[in-house]
Amino acid sequence: MAATMKDIARVTGLGLATISKYLNGGTVRPKNKKLIENAVRDLRFVPNEFARSLKTSQSRTVGVVIPELGNQFITSIITSMEDILRKHDYAVIVCDCRTDAKREKDAVTFLVHKRVDGLISMPTDTTGAHLQPALDAGIPIVLVDRMLKSLNGLVSAVVVDNVDAAEKATRFLLQSGHDEIGLILGNEGIYTTQKRREGYLNAYAEFHCKPREELIRFSDYTMDGGYAAMKALLAQKTQPTAVFVTNFEMTLGAMLALNEAQLKVPDQISFIGFDKLDLFGAVFPNLTLVKQPQNAIGECVAKQLLRLLTDASSGPLHQIITLSTQLNEGSSTRIIQKPQ
Amino acid sequence: MAATMKDIARVTGLGLATISKYLNGGTVRPKNKKLIENAVRDLRFVPNEFARSLKTSQSRTVGVVIPELGNQFITSIITSMEDILRKHDYAVIVCDCRTDAKREKDAVTFLVHKRVDGLISMPTDTTGAHLQPALDAGIPIVLVDRMLKSLNGLVSAVVVDNVDAAEKATRFLLQSGHDEIGLILGNEGIYTTQKRREGYLNAYAEFHCKPREELIRFSDYTMDGGYAAMKALLAQKTQPTAVFVTNFEMTLGAMLALNEAQLKVPDQISFIGFDKLDLFGAVFPNLTLVKQPQNAIGECVAKQLLRLLTDASSGPLHQIITLSTQLNEGSSTRIIQKPQ
DNA sequence: CTCCATTTACGTAACGTTTCGCTATTGAAC
DNA sequence: GTTCAATAGCGAAACGTTACGTAAATGGAG
Numbered sequence: 077m078a079a080t081m082k083d084i085a086r087v088t089g090l091g092l093a094t095i096s097k098y099l100n101g102g103t104v105r106p107k108n109k110k111l112i113e114n115a116v117r118d119l120r121f122v123p124n125e126f127a128r129s130l131k132t133s134q135s136r137t138v139g140v141v142i143p144e145l146g147n148q149f150i151t152s153i154i155t156s157m158e159d160i161l162r163k164h165d166y167a168v169i170v171c172d173c174r175t176d177a178k179r180e181k182d183a184v185t186f187l188v189h190k191r192v193d194g195l196i197s198m199p200t201d202t203t204g205a206h207l208q209p210a211l212d213a214g215i216p217i218v219l220v221d222r223m224l225k226s227l228n229g230l231v232s233a234v235v236v237d238n239v240d241a242a243e244k245a246t247r248f249l250l251q252s253g254h255d256e257i258g259l260i261l262g263n264e265g266i267y268t269t270q271k272r273r274e275g276y277l278n279a280y281a282e283f284h285c286k287p288r289e290e291l292i293r294f295s296d297y298t299m300d301g302g303y304a305a306m307k308a309l310l311a312q313k314t315q316p317t318a319v320f321v322t323n324f325e326m327t328l329g330a331m332l333a334l335n336e337a338q339l340k341v342p343d344q345i346s347f348i349g350f351d352k353l354d355l356f357g358a359v360f361p362n363l364t365l366v367k368q369p370q371n372a373i374g375e376c377v378a379k380q381l382l383r384l385l386t387d388a389s390s391g392p393l394h395q396i397i398t399l400s401t402q403l404n405e406g407s408s409t410r411i412i413q414k415p416q
Numbered sequence: 417m418a419a420t421m422k423d424i425a426r427v428t429g430l431g432l433a434t435i436s437k438y439l440n441g442g443t444v445r446p447k448n449k450k451l452i453e454n455a456v457r458d459l460r461f462v463p464n465e466f467a468r469s470l471k472t473s474q475s476r477t478v479g480v481v482i483p484e485l486g487n488q489f490i491t492s493i494i495t496s497m498e499d500i501l502r503k504h505d506y507a508v509i510v511c512d513c514r515t516d517a518k519r520e521k522d523a524v525t526f527l528v529h530k531r532v533d534g535l536i537s538m539p540t541d542t543t544g545a546h547l548q549p550a551l552d553a554g555i556p557i558v559l560v561d562r563m564l565k566s567l568n569g570l571v572s573a574v575v576v577d578n579v580d581a582a583e584k585a586t587r588f589l590l591q592s593g594h595d596e597i598g599l600i601l602g603n604e605g606i607y608t609t610q611k612r613r614e615g616y617l618n619a620y621a622e623f624h625c626k627p628r629e630e631l632i633r634f635s636d637y638t639m640d641g642g643y644a645a646m647k648a649l650l651a652q653k654t655q656p657t658a659v660f661v662t663n664f665e666m667t668l669g670a671m672l673a674l675n676e677a678q679l680k681v682p683d684q685i686s687f688i689g690f691d692k693l694d695l696f697g698a699v700f701p702n703l704t705l706v707k708q709p710q711n712a713i714g715e716c717v718a719k720q721l722l723r724l725l726t727d728a729s730s731g732p733l734h735q736i737i738t739l740s741t742q743l744n745e746g747s748s749t750r751i752i753q754k755p756q
Numbered sequence: 757c758t759c760c761a762t763t764t765a766c767g768t769a770a771c772g773t774t775t776c777g778c779t780a781t782t783g784a785a786c
Numbered sequence: 787g788t789t790c791a792a793t794a795g796c797g798a799a800a801c802g803t804t805a806c807g808t809a810a811a812t813g814g815a816g
Contacts, residue, residue, distance in 0.1 A: 080772055091796040096774060105782090105794065125531055126470040127772035130801050135466070137509075137530075145495045146694070151485045155512050158485075162511065162523075167530050169477075169507045172495050183502075190477075190507050191465055299694060332701075354486070354639060361672070420802055431766040436804060445764065445812095467802035470771050 079119035087115045099123060129191075137167045138194040138381060139187030141206075143175040148353045149324050149370060150198065153220060156374030157196070164382055166193070173200065181206040188213050194381045199224060202265045207231070216384035218377050222267040223396065232384065232394045234376045238268050241366045241401040242275025242322070245348045248364075248403060249318045250283050253412040254346060257287065258309040258316035260326055262297040269294070272322045291316055295326060302326025306333035317412060318346035322366075324353060331360055346409035362406035369399055419459035427455045439463060469531075477507045478534040478721060479527030481546075483515040488693045489664050489710060490538065493560060496714030497536070504722055506533070513540065521546040528553050534721045539564060542605045547571070556724035558717050562607040563736065572724065572734045574716045578608050581706050581741040582615025582662070585688045588704075588743060589658045590623050593752040594686060597627065598649040598656035600666055602637040609634070612662045631656055635666055642666025646673035657752060658686035662706075664693060671700055686749035702746035709739055 081095045088095070088111040098104045098112050115121070129135050138161060142150050158168045169192065171183035180200055187195060188209045194216045197207060204224035210217055211230060219233035249257050259276050262269040273292065280287050293308055295301035302321060306329065309316055321327045327349035334341060341347045349360075352367040376397055384393070421435045428435070428451040438444045438452050455461070469475050478501060482490050498508045509532065511523035520540055527535060528549045534556045537547060544564035550557055551570060559573035589597050599616050602609040613632065620627050630652055635641035642661060646669065649656055661667045667689035674681060681687045689700075692707040716737055724733070 082772075092773085093775075093797075094795050097795085100774080103794080108794085122529060124470070124772050125529065126466060126473070126475070127801090128774080130464070130466040130470050130772080130803085131774045133466070133801085145491045145498075146488060148486060148488075151491060154510075155485045155514075158510065158512055162526060165526075167509045167526070170494075170498065170510045171502065172498055174495075186502060186505075186507070189462060189465065422802075432803090433766050433768090433805080434764080437765085440804080443764075448765085464802050467771090468804080470773085470802080471804045473771080 078124075079121040080124065081121070083119055084112060084115045084121055087119065088112055133191075134193055135191050136165055137169060137190070137192050138196060138385075139169045139171065139183075139190070139192040140196045141171045141173055141180060141183045141187070142198050143173060143180075143200045145170070145172040147325070149351050149368070152353065152370040153374040153377070156371045157378045158374075160375055160378035161382070166382075166385075175200050177201055177206070185209050188215065194218070194385050196220060196377060196381060198222060202267065204231075216381065218381045218384070220373065220377050224267070229394055232380050232396070234373055234380060234397045234399070235267075236368050236373070237398050237400050238271030239275040239278065241368075241403075242272040242320070243279045244275075244401075244403045245320050245366050246276045246279035247282065248405075249320065249346060249348065249409065250279055252318075252346070252409060254316075254318040255283075255285065256314060256316045256318070257291060258306075258319040259287070259292045260302060260305045260309070260319065260321045260330060261292065261294050262323060262326070264294045266297075268322070276320065288314075297323050297325060299325045299329040299332075302329025303333045304329075306330040307337075310337055310339075316345070318348070318409065320348045322350050324349075324351035327351070327363075327365070331363075341408045342410040346412075348403075348409060352404055360408075363408045364406040365404050367402040367404045369401070372399055418464075419461040420464065421461075423459055424452060424455045424461055427459065428452055473531075474533055475531050476505055477509060477530070477532050478536060479509045479511065479523075479530070479532040480536045481511045481513055481520060481523045481527070482538050483513060483520075483540045485510070485512040487665070489691050489708070492693065492710040493714040493717070496711045497718045498714075500715060500718035501722070506722075506725075515540050517541055517546065525549050528555065534558070534725050536560060536717060536721060538562060542607065556721065558721045558724070560713065560717055564607070569734055572720050572736070574713055574720060574737045574739070575607075576708050576713070576739050576741050578611030579615040579618065581708075581743075582612040582660070583619045584615075584741075584743045585660050585706050586616045586619035587622065588745075589660065589686060589688065589749065590619060592658075592686070592749060594656075594658040595623075595625065596654060596656045596658070597631060598646075598659040599627070599632045600642060600645045600649070600659065600661045600670060601632065601634050602663060602666075604634045606637075608662070616660065628654075637663050637665060639665045639669040639672075642669025643673045644669075646670040647677075650677055650679075656685070658688070658749065660688045662690050664689075664691035667691070667703075667705070671703075681748050682750040686752075688743075688749060692744055700748075702748065704746040704748045705744050707742040707744045709741070712739055 081092055084095045085092045090108060094104060095112060140154065144150060161168055169187065173179035173183050177200065184206050192215065195210045196218050198220045199222055204227045207217060217231040219231055221235055223233050223235055246257060261273055290312055293305040295305040302325060309319065319330065321330045334345065339345050349363050349365040352365055376399065380397065421432055424435045425432045430448055434444060435452060438449065480494065484490060501508055509527060513519035513523050517540060524546050532555065535550045536558050538560045539562055544567045547557060557571040559571055561575055563573050563575055586597060601613055633645040633648055635645040642665060649659065659670065661670045674685065679685050689703050689705040692705055716739065720737065
């Protein structure tokens, strides 16, 4: 049915190898070039990717394993990533593992079997064990948002400067006179959790003081988790005068808890959230929040992977790239007089 | 490097065809079965999908073309769809076309060249012109959420009963005594827009009356669009006593406009939104809204495509499947005494 | 122990590319 | 009109499967 290179060869009277050369950007005599171009058009020839893949061992396909497609932070990264990769003729296979270790492992195996050329992973655990099959197969890997120290040197990663992000937010609150700053973090074992905690403590250290332990709540990066953590903070005898929440979903949950408790922001409590997404504009206008550069992250991941996929020579193979965040000042924080 | 079937044949002393037969579920003598299984394990044999695809002309891959990955309604459909397809060993290539006709067309061409076995499309226009390359290539297509009448019989589709959905919502408001019900729709040319408008008018007809034309606002299914449309409704001399907004993003935008106008829901205005997503739970608890069965849609799409991909015989090839919606009563509407 | 109907095994030819190692062609310089 | 680099073109052998058509092995019946 569909035309093959053989047909082109027959029609043009040229050899198979010549057609192949032309199609792959090689130079052929102008006369033959015309000949081939006409035949390609007339026969509606489209190269068979299967045969090409078989010969070259490349699928021009990359796999993406993420914990949750419903997460806007993630989809906004994927959008810009996919855009770039597709421009370079790479297809993106998305696997949602629903924050489940088994599904995550299965997804990687699935993708390795599909013979993707590269893998992008936002790991749900801290070991990175699920990546072993890809590592064994020699498939280049780029981690997103979360490092896995055990895989240092074996994979690339694109993360944000989490320490700095948390430091900036916390410092901002401290400078405004707050000293009882609640901190709502994700799961204790996760990279971003640890870094953000570190930044928070650094800021306190700058001000030569230490936060009460009870101000730091580990949660799980979900809306419900954020809600519960905020409730717990409010239930304490000494309520915090400000709260810093460290991801999008928990920010929503925490705000819900504040609304329920009828606490006015910023009059009764100051608030800094995380991740600037369109949505916030609608529901909580003017929240002060830490803005991660999702587009830049997506682009960076795509470019990093393309580099690994093409010139495997230039520079050190694997890199850790750290992007910086911004503190977007809204009107959800206020300056207080510290009662002395 | 990697083991091939030839290696298995050599190690076991069996023929190539026998190995192939076993791998494809054929019966071999128990003794040979053991032999092969051992060899497969020892050599870590994994079938080469490239070669397989070349022979069978199947990629075991499906393409998905959507207008916007950031849209939660869409991602929730994709999540359940991808789950099922992957279980059947199909990879899902996602192409976000950003509601852009050119990108949409390019995406389809890209996927056809990648030789996907099937295509899932949520069309951004009403012509379906972008699907031509897939149609030409004989690739089965399943439309999601939006029908294209011009393609009737050529593609399958999974939609919800939009007429009924709008009818229920509007009827509910009419029964509560409202007769000035604002309606915020999407782009005028789109399938869902037309159907939802139809349902709204049907409900009015049941009550033997007609809405004022100015109550019906066409917008564009974006948050900003919803915001503007709501503003426009509120700017009219006769303000509606209730509003029905017909998608998720516009619901957010409309609520924002209400908040800004300091209108209390439902005391000053009754409100029915669209699409029940986790998020609403947090930001506008207890909104009355039309709930579309995203999971069921995703499942249905996946199953429909799998049917087209496998037993191409059973039943009529292409089907239009209509799922029903639910009206989730919250507390954003109230019964009013119609001033007589 | 033979025979025959069933199973199971196998050799081989595709599938449509890319690439290696040559040979043929080209055209500028003499 | 030769000669010689340089450039283009070519034949054929892979890549690793599947599937067709036939050949061989099996084992119950006679």
